Amino acid sequence: xxxxxxxxxxxxxxxxxxxxxxxxxxxxxxxxxxxxxxxxxxxxxxxxxxxxxxxxxxxxxxxxxxxxxxxxxxxxxxxxxxxxxxxxxxxxxxxxxxxxxxxxxxxxxxxxxxxxxxxxxxxxxxxxxxxxxxxxxxxxxxxxxxxxxxxxxxxxxxxxxxxxxxxxxxxxxxxxxxxxxxxxxxxxxxxxxxxxxxxxxxxxxxxxxxxxxxxxxxxxxxxxxxxxxxxxxxxxxxxxxxxxxxxxxxxxxxxxxxxxxxxxxxxxxxxxxxxxxxxxxxxxxxxxxxxxxxxxxxxxxxxxxxxxxxxxxxxxxxxxxxxxxxxxxxxxxxxxxxxxxxxxxxxxxxxxxxxxxxxxxxxxxxxxxxxxxxxxxxxxxxxxxxxxxxxxxxxxxxxxxxxxxxxxxxxxxxxxxxxxxxxxxxxxxxxxxxxxxxxxxxxxxxxxxxxxxxxxxxxxxxxxxxxxxxxxxxxxxxxxxxxxxxxxxxxxxxxxxxxxxxxxxxxxxxxxxxxxxxxxxxxxxxxxxxxxxxxxx
Amino acid sequence: xxxxxxxxxxxxxxxxxxxxxxxxxxxxxxxxxxxxxxxxxxxxxxxxxxxxxxxxxxxxxxxxxxxxxxxxxxxxxxxxxxxxxxxxxxxxxxxxxxxxxxxxxxxxxxxxxxxxxxxxxxxxxxxxxxxxxxxxxxxxxxxxxxxxxxxxxxxxxxxxxxxxxxxxxxxxxxxxxxxxxxxxxxxxxxxxxxxxxxxxxxxxxxxxxxxxxxxxxxxxxxxxxxxxxxxxxxxxxxxxxxxxxxxxxxxxxxxxxxxxxxxxxxxxxxxxxxxxxxxxxxxxxxxxxxxxxxxxxxxxxxxxxxxxxxxxxxxxxxxx
Numbered sequence: 001x002x003x004x005x006x007x008x009x010x011x012x013x014x015x016x017x018x019x020x021x022x023x024x025x026x027x028x029x030x031x032x033x034x035x036x037x038x039x040x041x042x043x044x045x046x047x048x049x050x051x052x053x054x055x056x057x058x059x060x061x062x063x064x065x066x067x068x069x070x071x072x073x074x075x076x077x078x079x080x081x082x083x084x085x086x087x088x089x090x091x092x093x094x095x096x097x098x099x100x101x102x103x104x105x106x107x108x109x110x111x112x113x114x115x116x117x118x119x120x121x122x123x124x125x126x127x128x129x130x131x132x133x134x135x136x137x138x139x140x141x142x143x144x145x146x147x148x149x150x151x152x153x154x155x156x157x158x159x160x161x162x163x164x165x166x167x168x169x170x171x172x173x174x175x176x177x178x179x180x181x182x183x184x185x186x187x188x189x190x191x192x193x194x195x196x197x198x199x200x201x202x203x204x205x206x207x208x209x210x211x212x213x214x215x216x217x218x219x220x221x222x223x224x225x226x227x228x229x230x231x232x233x234x235x236x237x238x239x240x241x242x243x244x245x246x247x248x249x250x251x252x253x254x255x256x257x258x259x260x261x262x263x264x265x266x267x268x269x270x271x272x273x274x275x276x277x278x279x280x281x282x283x284x285x286x287x288x289x290x291x292x293x294x295x296x297x298x299x300x301x302x303x304x305x306x307x308x309x310x311x312x313x314x315x316x317x318x319x320x321x322x323x324x325x326x327x328x329x330x331x332x333x334x335x336x337x338x339x340x341x342x343x344x345x346x347x348x349x350x351x352x353x354x355x356x357x358x359x360x361x362x363x364x365x366x367x368x369x370x371x372x373x374x375x376x377x378x379x380x381x382x383x384x385x386x387x388x389x390x391x392x393x394x395x396x397x398x399x400x401x402x403x404x405x406x407x408x409x410x411x412x413x414x415x416x417x418x419x420x421x422x423x424x425x426x427x428x429x430x431x432x433x434x435x436x437x438x439x440x441x442x443x444x445x446x447x448x449x450x451x452x453x454x455x456x457x458x459x460x461x462x463x464x465x466x467x468x469x470x471x472x473x474x475x476x477x478x479x480x481x482x483x484x485x486x487x488x489x490x491x492x493x494x495x496x497x498x499x500x501x502x503x504x505x506x507x508x509x510x511x512x513x514x515x516x517x518x519x520x521x522x523x524x525x526x527x528x529x530x531x532x533x534x535x536x537x
Numbered sequence: 538x539x540x541x542x543x544x545x546x547x548x549x550x551x552x553x554x555x556x557x558x559x560x561x562x563x564x565x566x567x568x569x570x571x572x573x574x575x576x577x578x579x580x581x582x583x584x585x586x587x588x589x590x591x592x593x594x595x596x597x598x599x600x601x602x603x604x605x606x607x608x609x610x611x612x613x614x615x616x617x618x619x620x621x622x623x624x625x626x627x628x629x630x631x632x633x634x635x636x637x638x639x640x641x642x643x644x645x646x647x648x649x650x651x652x653x654x655x656x657x658x659x660x661x662x663x664x665x666x667x668x669x670x671x672x673x674x675x676x677x678x679x680x681x682x683x684x685x686x687x688x689x690x691x692x693x694x695x696x697x698x699x700x701x702x703x704x705x706x707x708x709x710x711x712x713x714x715x716x717x718x719x720x721x722x723x724x725x726x727x728x729x730x731x732x733x734x735x736x737x738x739x740x741x742x743x744x745x746x747x748x749x750x751x752x753x754x755x756x757x758x759x760x761x762x763x764x765x766x767x768x769x770x771x772x773x774x775x776x777x778x779x780x781x782x783x784x785x786x787x788x789x790x791x792x793x794x795x796x797x798x799x800x801x802x803x804x805x806x807x808x809x810x811x812x813x814x815x816x817x818x819x820x821x822x823x824x825x826x827x828x829x830x831x832x833x834x835x836x837x838x839x840x841x842x843x844x845x846x847x848x849x850x851x852x853x854x855x856x857x
Contacts, residue, residue: 073732146729152706153689157651157731241707244821244838247690248705282592283599290609312692312701314710317635321628328620332613339612342583347600349592360583367579371572378623380630381564384699387692387727451549451565453696455727458735462723537601 016420016517031117032520036124037103038418041411044095045487047131051086054079056480059442061459063473064466069459076459077144081165084147089169090131092403093261096268097214098127098179100410101207103418105183107511108201110192110529112521115185119178127175134168137161146457148258151239151250155231163232166225173218173225176264180214183207192510194529198292201509201533202285205292206271209299213260213267217303221257224250248313255306263302265399266366267295269406270337273359276409277341278534279507280356281348285534287340294333301330311382320379327377334370338363353505354428358409361436365401369394372447387457390450393443401439408435408486415490416504420517421497427489431482438478445472509533541566554697554716554743560630561699567626571619634700637713642678642746643753646763646847649684649691649704649726652733659851660753661762671742675749676719682712683812685843692728695741703728709812716743767852770845779834782856789834790827796854801828815850 017034020026027035057079061070071079106114114120137143141161145154154162187208191200200208228250230236237243239250278285285291307315307323341363350356372394376382385391412428415421445468454465461469503512514523541547544566553559646657654666664670674680684693684704693712694701702712716722726737744752761769771777779788800814801807803826808814817824819841822834841849 073735077729077732077734144731150690150729153729153731157689241705245707247707281590281599284601284603286602287604287609290604311631313703314705314708317632320631320635324627324631325624328624329617331620332617335616336609336613338579339609342579342586343602343605343608345583345586345590347602348586348590349597349599350587350590351592352587360587363583364580367576371575374572374620374623375565375568378564378568378627380561380627380634381568382627383631383634383701384561384696386701387694448546448549451546453551453694453723453725455694455725455735457729460735536599 015519016515017520018419018517020520029121031113031121033102033106033114033117033120034418034518034522036120037099037101039124040094040099040102040127043128043131044091044099047086047090048483051083051091052480052483054083054086056476058083059473059476062461063470065470071459073459074144077146077457078142080457081143081146082138085134085143085165085169087399088147088261088265089134089172092265092399093176094127094172094179095407096272096403096410097183097207097210097264098123098175100272100407100414101183101203101210101268102179104414104511105204105207106186106190107417107514107518107522108204108509108533109186109190110195110510110523110527111186111190112523114182115189116182120182123175123178123182126178127172130168130171130173130175132168133171134165137164137168140164148254149225149228149250150254151228151231151247152241154228155239160232163229166228170222170225173222176214177218180211180218183211184215192527192529198289199529199532202274202288202291202295203268203271203509205295206267206269206274209295210264210267212296213264213299213302217257217260217264220253221261224253224257227253248310248315251310251313252306255309256303259306259309260299260302262395262398263298265403267298269362269403270295272406272410272413273341273362274337275507275509276355276359276413277344278536279413279505280353280359281345281350282506282536283344283348283534284532284536285340286343286346287336288532288534290336291340294336297333298330301326301333305330308377308382311379312386324377324379324382328374331370331374331377338367338370353412354423354425354432355409355413355505357429357432357436358405358412361432362402362405362409364436365397365405365439369397369401372397384453385450387455388450389446389454389456392456393446393450396443396446401443405435408432411490413505414511415493416500417511417516417518419494419497420500420515421493422500422504423489423493423497427485427492431486431489434478434482434485436482438475438480438482441475442472442479443475445469445475508535544569551696554718554720554722555699555714556717557630557633557714558697558699560633564623564626564630568623571623637681637711638679638715640679641681641713642675643680643749645672645674645680645682647672647682647684647693647704648687648843649693649730650687651689651731652726652737654691654693654724654737654739657763657847658753659762659764661765662753666739671721671740672724673749673752674716674741674743675746676716676743678746678749679713679715683847684710684712685847687843689730690728691726691730691737694725694727695722696725697722701727709816711812716741719743719745763848763851764855765852766845767848767850770849771852774837789830792853792856794857796856800825802826803828803832812850815853816846819846819849 017032141159143161143165145158227238231239237245239245239247305327307319308327311320415423449465449468454461500516502516510527541563546569547562547566550562644659648655656672657663686704686706690703690705692703698714702710722741724739781787781791784791784793795810798810800810820838821836823832826832
């Protein structure tokens, strides 16, 4: 479907960013945002496999298929902690911004690179350093606190490994802040001629809003994690009640970052979905402004709702009610996005290539995740569901069903641009069917378990929860298989894929106006923009 | 009420052992219906468009529609109204869950530790949780629990009562419930607390209130009630040299009628004198200085145990 026009303009020079320099050293010292994006891809994919291994271990244990438990309680608690910490801090938070964002953002803006290429490479190495420090806690003094590190358990009752994990997360936070900074400056300063702020693609609006959260919220986490370290090594007594501290203060600090972080995870995913829906409906996005500004609105409100994680923590009733009220406002911009995406399909011409299937899967799963979020935002209802499997199901529907579906869709969508080759559409579809089915089989029963009262982070449970747990475990294997097929499809595409044209999907944004793969500095001639990003007329 | 039983998802909820549980389930049933309707509108609409506007030939053209202000206003405004309704409904239930009634039949101090709960009754009866020793409460009457923890944060969750409250070290929190009838109900710990987190389970046994009264007064385990112990401590620590118990004004505020009264502080703020306020004022009196009194009281943080503080509170409560 590529237009002949684009092909002739760029000719068939075989010179592109992948062969611009050769050898491992040229990759390790590269300042090219596209290569850095791919390096994040490899790193995040590896970490995802490790996090997935722990997930399957947890589920296998909880299925209780054998007479003897598969894990002992301490090992189980460590698996649970590693699964959460790896997936949150090392996969879902950096996944879309650092990998897809790095690859796509400058090309979509018509820029040669990000504003600070050296800082971009440094961010990558800071991330690697943080991941290594955190991973070392898997080897020395393993941690069993859960990824939330609640005090005083983390400061007075568990191993010193928590210092390593916290230090790792602290370090990765710098990477997050620097990437956000780089994106904001790039968006403001390096747009192609004619690209006004209301002509930037929605992916950029999403990454821009995310960057604001990264810059404002991550320092809070950094300080909080430092305080944990100080508390544990020096006994300063900020969180320790024996020394006059307040353990609930930690939760305020922690969620003041970690709630906005939920939107660091989901906003970029929404950006990807906006691109996919319009490209595969071959139709101008419906309500461009509404989608763009709703990203900013979500980012803004995300700072005001942290207390909804603490309705039963002992904070005042009034505080609980106010946080509930503000949380409800998040639902509105979210609903706006969903309605706009669906309206984009209206009177379009829709095709169902693998990336689109992932986008539709996102819509399905994210809708369930969003609606069950309303249950939890309602104070009277949340008291029953708080810290049960209902919460586990809810945030997996949002984070896995939402972010990872979008990430997969984004990978298959931009793959031809990244490697100049196509993935097998059949492989992508099989991967999608397995992940989508497996996901629902795994997590839907967990809503029911939560309603029945099964608490989260449980090594063992009452007999009446057994059947649903076993169904959930079987689903988890389907998900694992689905990602395996996805991985094979990607590797097969890199090695043996058919050659991709410059614009295989017939999309309109700037990255499709250059060759596949793009040259070292993205465009041979600087593009000039004369219309909005999705002008399918 | 009957319509909510038509929603199959409500059958997964635990038994409704309190009136509030019924109200929570009604909201739950409403949320299920509202979610199903929203889901059908969103995903059903999407599916319909996908089928209707599926691309069938290469030269097909999409319509050019950029926005529609009226539709966009509607789908922003209608969800907002629905969300506000859900917020309000949840708030009404939440306030009931959080506000104990005036007439409390049993008031029990519950202390959490890794991985057990200890209960102390007002007359000095004391238990350590075990499978054979459920927490005994009267059926058909309100029970109030005053929760704290010795080590890490735990959480007291009774699915059948639809209620839950964290037990936080260094702080007193409260929880109340009124089981409709006699029976045994499971209690989970829901805040992750270490190795045996999932094993930290007990039962609440609600017994008819006459039976409860007989049980409560029989075979006292402790020698003195917490209030009696608190009275002794009050004398030992010479509290009476600054705090009268008959309402007269000396150096500090009187203890008479103190519990539950409204306090006004030197910095202009106000609070109700509940367990947590008393605890804080005993340990670090300078945290809240009552208007018109000097900040003269010594700090007892570190020199009084949690149990001693609880005993003092029970004594102060008894000075009506």
